[in-house]
Amino acid sequence: AQSVTxxxxxxxxxxEAPVELRCNxxxxxxxxxxxxxxxxxxxLQLLLKYLSGSTLVKGINGFEAEFNKSQTSFHxxxxxxxxxxxxxxxxxxxxxxxxxxxxxxxxxxxxxxA
Amino acid sequence: SQTIHQWPATLVxxxxxxxSLECTVEGTSNPxxxxxxxxxxxxxxxxxxxxxxxxxxxxxxxxxxxxxxxDRQFILSSKKLLxxxxxxxxxxxxxxxxxxxxxxxxxxxxxxxxxx
Numbered sequence: 183a184q185s186v187t188x189x190x191x192x193x194x195x196x197x198e199a200p201v202e203l204r205c206n207x208x209x210x211x212x213x214x215x216x217x218x219x220x221x222x223x224x225x226l227q228l229l230l231k232y233l234s235g236s237t238l239v240k241g242i243n244g245f246e247a248e249f250n251k252s253q254t255s256f257h258x259x260x261x262x263x264x265x266x267x268x269x270x271x272x273x274x275x276x277x278x279x280x281x282x283x284x285x286x287x288x289x290x291x292x293x294x295x296a
Numbered sequence: 297s298q299t300i301h302q303w304p305a306t307l308v309x310x311x312x313x314x315x316s317l318e319c320t321v322e323g324t325s326n327p328x329x330x331x332x333x334x335x336x337x338x339x340x341x342x343x344x345x346x347x348x349x350x351x352x353x354x355x356x357x358x359x360x361x362x363x364x365x366x367d368r369q370f371i372l373s374s375k376k377l378l379x380x381x382x383x384x385x386x387x388x389x390x391x392x393x394x395x396x397x398x399x400x401x402x403x404x405x406x407x408x409x410x411x412x
Contacts, residue, residue: 214399214400216400218403223384223406223408224405224406225386225403225404225405225406226340226386226388226403227403228400228402231399231400233399272339272340276399281328281345281347281353282328282390282398282399282401283330283342283345283355284330284340284342284401286339286340287339288338288339289338289339
């Protein structure tokens, strides 16, 4: 079985500062990794995904993440955040075959301060 | 392009009343479909998924049920709502075998359900 841990439930950061949202996973099989963003009362939007290949993945809105297999991590980073990045961010994993069911982390609420 | 719709957007229901939430997908065929619940302050919990018409898998025991009467329609139901059924319900789809979108899920806008 797979599991996902997002250690930080809330991350406050000042505008234009860098941010890192942490995600660690556990799995005995190969996985795909995803980061989604959720704005209040909306669905989830895919930020980026790791399927294979380069371990540094670039996504939308200036976000990037690095897959580290030895540390079983997939941390999300942005060099300079904006007020509009205030949202909840979810890390998810799925198996690479079968039903591709997602296992989500509990989410990290990013609050960007002026 | 593909789109996913959910309705209603918000719903307030009394305890013990029935429930029907609908999800439809456009622009794709034979998608895999998923229902998630997001309780306040918690992550997303997979409730049901479907790989085809009439094929439903339940992930957690509860008083909810799901049905897939058509290829691109997924319905979440309950005969009698409980207070604990309150939450934000999200439908998602994934491309079927051979579809370029086979590796990721796309989410609908969600339904906010409040049970009083």
